[in-house]
Amino acid sequence: MSYEDKTRESARLFERASQVIPGGICHNLRYFPPYPFYVERAQGPYVWDIDGNRYVDFWMGHYTHILGHNHPLVREAVVSFIKEKGFHFGLPNREEVELAELVTALVPCAEMVRFCSSGTEATMYAVRLARAFTGKKVVVKVKGGWHGASTDLSVGISHPFDVPESEGLLPQVQEYVRTISFNHWEETERVLDEVAEDLACVIIEPVLGVGGFIPADPDYLVRLKEKLESLGALLIFDEIITGFRVSTGGYQKICGVTPHLATLGKVLGGGFPIGAVAGLRDILELGSWRKAKPSRVLMGGGTFSCNPVSMVAGAVVIKYLVENEDRVYGYFNDLSLYLRKKIESEDFGVAVRVTGIGSLFMIHFLKDGASREIRCAEDVIEKTYWDIRDTTFRRFMASCGAYLVHAGGAFSLSHGEEHINFLVEGIKRFCEEHFE
Ligand SMILES: Cc1ncc(COP(=O)(O)O)c(C=O)c1O
Known part of the structure; x- marks a missing residue:
């Protein structure tokens, strides 16, 4: 038919x-x-x-x-939580702490983590943190890399990669975003050298996602991290697809390269909305309320961030993955x-x-x-x-x-x-x- x-x-x-x-x-x-x-x-x-x-x-x-x-494990956990406790508080809850503890125990780069409601928010905050931490402006991303449709990262997503992805984006903002070819070290190094003075970070899916489901050569990632450290810039792994999917610690656990920041989502929410920025304490702490303006990074917020349903569902799935790794x-x-x-x-x-x-x-x-x-x-x-x-x-x-x-x-x-x-x-x- x-x-x-x-x-x-x-x-x-x-x-x-x-x-x-x-x-x-x-x-x-x-x-x-x-x-x-x-x-x-x-x-x-x-x-x-x-x-x-x-x-x-x-x-x-x-x-x-x-x-x-x-899946019955997730369904039962969520249904019983809602029946007994409710579904959205907009207030701190035990479940968010438990999920944060799981993430920091499992993901190699994650000394700390902050949750939001989508992967798009997570990558947006990660880039903002990188710029604040380094005091530099240029973000480099991979051609074909999809990190959500935030203003900074709506560049070079789909073919033809050099045509603007959207109306309504300011060219002045996009001037600070450059693209590289995944897995091609010489081209990558050339672009990084060109922007070396003002380079804040590279954000990369260590397994290129919608661009082709292509794992990065571990050697490419090793060189990338070394180069970025020599330039005083950060490496961000977007593990929104790969986090908990390719291993309990994401692709970083498999390839042995630990980024400075990583973004997570999808599996982490057990089927409910989620995003997360994880990484080194010094960087994440820039988002804390303890920091005063203007040195604070505005990140997090979000009416539904840490909603307990996503936290409960995510924890059930992750515990299952750990127990049956x-x-x-x-x-x-x-x-x-x-x-x-x-x-x-x-x-x-x-x-x-x-x-x-x-x-x-x-x-x-x-x-x-x-x-x-x-x-x-x-x-x-x-x-x-x-x-x-x-x-x-x-x-x-x-x-x-x-x-x-x-x-x-x-x-x-x-x-x-x-x-x-x-x-x-x-x-x-x-x-x-x-x-x-
Ligand atoms: C690698 C990657 N980063 C970021 C995002 C954006 O996440 P979300 O759709 O939760 O905003 C996606 C979504 O497909 C993704 O695959």
């Missing part, structure tokens, strides 16, 4: 939405042509739409649900290997490559003659049919009953080999139709 035939109620709802919401959607990424399906409910690895169709979900709520949708991350590595082997053993009529780490994966359809090496977002643009991922491919896979964004996603503990088989079968059928 075609996507349109099976999603008639969603079509009607999108029509209504388009009258009252710009583009009919509140997060552009959630749109795909001709219209997205609307979700009724979610459980384990599945979501059901309002027409009653079931999808194997690889999006997992923007990669948040590491245990699966609506070897089994959980071992399982994800096994699934990842299974997916790669399966993709390699099939003939798709087009070269297909998988990038990622552990539970995070992205499928790339390589252009004729392109090398298989994918080391940065520009490689994805140059070497692959990237523009079909969120149009024809996403729609086709949805018609088959699987949901992916950017032809990638995240496994949860509720996913198994049968879901990967289903995914690969769908990809095969897509390639047969599309690349014939």
